[in-house]
Amino acid sequence: MKNEYLESVIKQFLYYKMLGEKTFDQVTEAQLFLQHNPDSNSIAMIVKHLSGNMLSRWTDFLTTDGEKSWRNRDGEFENDLESKAEMLRLWEKGWKEMLDTLGSLSSGDLGQIVYIRNQGHTVMEAINRQLAHYPYHVGQIVYIGKMLASTWQSLSIPKGNSAEFNAGKFSQEKHRGHFTDEFLDPEV
Numbered sequence: 001m002k003n004e005y006l007e008s009v010i011k012q013f014l015y016y017k018m019l020g021e022k023t024f025d026q027v028t029e030a031q032l033f034l035q036h037n038p039d040s041n042s043i044a045m046i047v048k049h050l051s052g053n054m055l056s057r058w059t060d061f062l063t064t065d066g067e068k069s070w071r072n073r074d075g076e077f078e079n080d081l082e083s084k085a086e087m088l089r090l091w092e093k094g095w096k097e098m099l100d101t102l103g104s105l106s107s108g109d110l111g112q113i114v115y116i117r118n119q120g121h122t123v124m125e126a127i128n129r130q131l132a133h134y135p136y137h138v139g140q141i142v143y144i145g146k147m148l149a150s151t152w153q154s155l156s157i158p159k160g161n162s163a164e165f166n167a168g169k170f171s172q173e174k175h176r177g178h179f180t181d182e183f184l185d186p187e188v
Contacts, residue, residue: 003107008178009127010102015180016138017095018156020047024146031082031148042079043144044087046137049076057116057130060103062109066116066126078080102127 022104024032028145032043042048081087110124121129129131146152 003105005110005124006102006105006107008097011074011130011178011184013095013099013102013182014133016135016160018159018183020091020138020141022153023142024084024088025176026149026153027152028146031145032084032087033079033081034144034180035079041077041140043141044081045077045079046141046144047087047091048081050134050137051090052076053096053130053133054098057126058098061101061126062112062114062123065118066114076157081100082145 027043033120035042035045052071052073053076054070057066081090088136105123110122113119113120114121114123114126116126142155
């Protein structure tokens with residue numbers, strides 16, 4: 001039997017990955033690199049940071065410190081990517097490392113201690129740390145995208161549709177499910 005916690009966090013991570021990707025689809029390539037001011041981040045810079053963090057945290061997750069010596073965190077905040085394709089390669093590389101690692105874990109791993117910058121975390125705590133970190137940045141991506149897009153397709157319940165949405169939900173029998181089930185492929 002699979003671990004319900006691990007299944008749940010994988011679904012939540014996939015949901016936030018989807019939100020980022022649906023945002024990328026709603027902005028132009030040039031808008032991915034737009035910075036509001038020199039101290040702000042572009043969508044592409046946030047993607048670079050997420051990818052760098054994911055590769056550092058999840059590579060050899062159970063055996064090495066999550067802050068790898070090869071990581072260049074400051075470089076993640078340079079707006080130097082040259083194309084959407086390059087940005088998407090980084091995006092996919094980071095998510096693949098994280099999701100492959102999560103998929104390899106078992107219930108028995110959750111209490112094991114891993115380190116991030118020499119600070120010990122249980123595996124569950126380390127996962128929770130990233131489950132707070134990544135949606136924080138995906139939220140930034142969505143917010144920037146929503147400000148830049150000429151037209152915006154809502155990624156959640158569109159304004160003015162809450163009553164209709166809730167009526168649909170409450171017309172169903174009570175059931176067990178994950179909030180992402182209606183958004184993600186059931187085969188995932």
